[in-house]
Amino acid sequence: MPDIKDVLAKAKPREHTVRICLAGDVAAEVDRLEAELASVSNWQAESLVDKNPGIEIAERIKEARERMQAAEVEFTFKALGAKAWSDLVAQHPGKKDEEAWDVETLAPALVAASAVDPAMTQAEVDELFDALNFGQRQQLIDAAWQVNGEATSIPFSLHASAILASRTDGK
Numbered sequence: 628m629p630d631i632k633d634v635l636a637k638a639k640p641r642e643h644t645v646r647i648c649l650a651g652d653v654a655a656e657v658d659r660l661e662a663e664l665a666s667v668s669n670w671q672a673e674s675l676v677d678k679n680p681g682i683e684i685a686e687r688i689k690e691a692r693e694r695m696q697a698a699e700v701e702f703t704f705k706a707l708g709a710k711a712w713s714d715l716v717a718q719h720p721g722k723k724d725e726e727a728w729d730v731e732t733l734a735p736a737l738v739a740a741s742a743v744d745p746a747m748t749q750a751e752v753d754e755l756f757d758a759l760n761f762g763q764r765q766q767l768i769d770a771a772w773q774v775n776g777e778a779t780s781i782p783f784s785l786h787a788s789a790i791l792a793s794r795t796d797g798k
Contacts, residue, residue, distance in 0.1 A: 640706040642743075643774040647763050650698035653691055660688045702767060703744040704774040712775060715740055737771040 648654065664684045672679070707715065719733035720726075739752040747755065756764050 640708070641774050641777075641779050642703060642705050643770050644701050644703045645766050645770040646699045646701050647759070647766055648695050648699045649758075650695050651760070653695050653698060657688060657691045657695065660684055660691060664688065701744070702742060702770065704738075704741040704770050705743045706774045707740055711740065734768045734771070737775065738767050741771045741774055 664681055667680045667684065670679055670681060715736060716728050716733065719729045719736060721728050735752050735756060736749060739747050739749045742752075755767075759767075
């Protein structure tokens with residue numbers, strides 16, 4: 628049987644990281660370029676010197692996607708301890724008797740309380756949420772809920788397994 632001191636020494640709060648692209652303007656540019664590329668998809672050369680207009684558009688899409696990737700920000704969340712979770716829930720009681728908490732107020736507060744990199748105050752979360760769309764806000768909220776509410780299990784990686792299974796080590 629394991630000694631509880633050994634178990635406690637191994638116990639670390641769960642962490643979870645999400646990446647969010649903050650360049651909404653560049654995302655719109657990619658959408659426009661994709662539509663432009665689709666409009667020339669039936670292009671056919673009329674002579675050997677004709678150059679496919681899709682090539683230049685595809686290069687612009689690649690460059691814009693690289694800018695989008697550069698505009699991604701990692702947000703790391705760490706699970707709250709039992710007392711901190713209980714205190715936070717108590718600060719956001721449900722509006723009806725059957726509700727354990729008020730989801731509308733608890734969710735952004737949970738983001739602020741669980742965010743460790745970058746750390747954020749409630750005011751900063753509110754300001755960030757004003758700049759993000761619903762899907763981006765939901766990504767942050769989901770990450771905060773996940774790190775605090777889901778059990779930690781060993782994930783299966785199909786991609787990593789496929790790579791490792793393809794290795795022959797020269798045999």
